[in-house]
Amino acid sequence: MDDQTRLELEAAAFRRLRQHLMEDRPDVQNIDLMTLAGFCRNCLSRWYQEAANARGLDMDKDTAREIFYGMPYEDWRAQTQTEASPDQQAAFDKAFRENVGPRD
Template sequence: MDESTRIELEAAAFRRLRQHLMEERTDVQNIDLMELAGFCRNCLSRWYAEAAEERGIELSKEEAREDFYGMPYERWKAEYQR
């Protein structure tokens, strides 16, 4: 498999994980993810921001969260966090 295809597949898997966590399993709380898996949605948004920074792209914590959550983080918390 060439590098471009590998990156494309990894990106597709990431998008599927994001969709699963943001649309299909909104009932699962970040604290539950942290306790069971050692990472949560906020970790994923931070890793997203770190990847942007490595490529010279400025992305604030809030911007990264909004990109990942698909809405402002405060709205996500109000709608889904118990």
């Protein structure tokens, strides 16, 4: 497989993952994704931002989230996310430290 084909297939897989998380399964909470998988939608938007920055594009966290979510993050959060229980928050904090690092 040539590099261009590989790149196109990887991009298509990313778009399909985004569609699955944003359109097919918006009911799955970010906190549960992080706890179970070690990443969530915010991680994907951060990786998008990091890739843009690595290529010399000036992109901040809010811009990357708006691109990924298709709307301002706070709007999407208000529409789809529920309040986390204390148990969910504790599990999230542990998963975040293990997979991302200390919280700012």
